[in-house]
Amino acid sequence: MSDGRLFAVAYDIVRDSRRVKVANALKAYGERTQYSVFECYLSEKELSELTTRMRHLIRAEEDSVRFYQIRPPVGIVGTGRAHEDKDLFVI
Numbered sequence: 472m473s474d475g476r477l478f479a480v481a482y483d484i485v486r487d488s489r490r491v492k493v494a495n496a497l498k499a500y501g502e503r504t505q506y507s508v509f510e511c512y513l514s515e516k517e518l519s520e521l522t523t524r525m526r527h528l529i530r531a532e533e534d535s536v537r538f539y540q541i542r543p544p545v546g547i548v549g550t551g552r553a554h555e556d557k558d559l560f561v562i
Contacts, residue, residue: 494507497511
């Protein structure tokens with residue numbers, strides 16, 4: 472985990488081939504928590520890099536990648552593994 476801010480990154484990608492590329496790119500930055508959602512701790516530089524990478528991987532007229540900064544982290548309801556971050560509250 473980097474010293475960056477926590478983001479939920481959600482995507483809706485039309486074509487399987489692009490979806491796989493987006494998911495693989497996100498794996499380098501964070502952890503998959505839902506089928507099309509990753510949680511990523513990102514520095515400003517990493518956020519910029521990842522945003523640029525997503526722009527190159529998707530078709531903007533068909534696909535969507537959304538970055539939601541989680542501040543403060545709220546928690547998890549149901550299945551999932553909680554982060555070890557002491558500032559993360561799990562409900």
